[in-house]
Amino acid sequence: MVFAAVPLKAAFTLLAGKFQTDNPGAAVDFNFATSSQLANKLTQGATADVFASADSAQMDTVVKAGLTGSDPVNFATNTLVIVTAPGDPKQIHSFADLAKPGLRVAVCQSPVPCGVATQLIEDHSGVQLNPASEESTVSAVLTKVTGGEADAGLVYLSDARKAGEAVDTVNFPESTSAVTVYPIAILKHASQPALAQKFVDLVTGPTGEKVLSQAGFANP
Incomplete structure (x- = not known):
């Protein structure tokens, strides 16, 4: 077991x-x-x-x-990446872009590891997010993005890779401050x-x- x-x-x-x-x-x-x-x-x-x-x-x-x-x-x-709808319609190219007004961002809640990592990146970068939703799992964040309920989400690279062509993936250097x-x-x-x-x-x-x-x- x-x-x-x-x-x-x-x-x-x-x-x-x-x-x-x-x-x-x-x-x-x-x-x-x-x-x-x-x-x-x-x-x-x-x-x-x-x-x-x-x-x-x-x-x-x-x-x-x-x-x-x-x-x-x-x-x-594992490292966090940003996922968006295919084609990145909101033109999100960096972690700071997630703080744009009006952008619907989904993240993990604490104490889920991806939520802890998100908070670490916010603290390290000085960029504070105002998420539209905080989910209990990475897969729930991914679903928010693929279902069109969020413009972007923070998920692990492994989850983004598993999602394949359903999302675009944006890597960002600040993620190295919170490797899981x-x-x-x-x-x-x-x-x-x-x-x-x-x-x-x-x-x-x-x-x-x-x-x-x-x-x-x-x-x-």
Whole structure:
């Protein structure tokens, strides 16, 4: 059983197929949710073999609760980008452009990692946004843009890449001030610790690196 942050769904699902090929008879079950939801479930008594977080702070919560059986390993990073409707009709070319009057911007709310990252970029750049909506997930921000309810949104590169031609992507240099680090750890009460270690090894090894890179993640 793997508890994993939602942005990892596509990459981890591919890796699960590889894992099951390499370990006949083994099956990987996932619980995909926000990192804060997963950390809360674990501290409330839920059991799993592996926890992969999209936020070091949520992993720290699980570590401090004494629930990890191994030291967390950082296996990927993700960076925020701006997404717009195809063709970028509002001509958004920078982070500062998101503060234009009348522009409908969708962002993630805190304590969701993408919301924390957005706030860090605002603090670092001095550009304060006035979002039209604050969503609980990155996918909800993306839906606001693809559905025409927002002119622009701040999402992870991995999510923008998954959306394909449904959006235009605008990279901006300020995003480097809020790179999100993804840690993974085996949990203390894992029912399958040996298989859990094999899954972590797959994620952190060359195959995992390749799959994650194709999904828009970078190396830690």
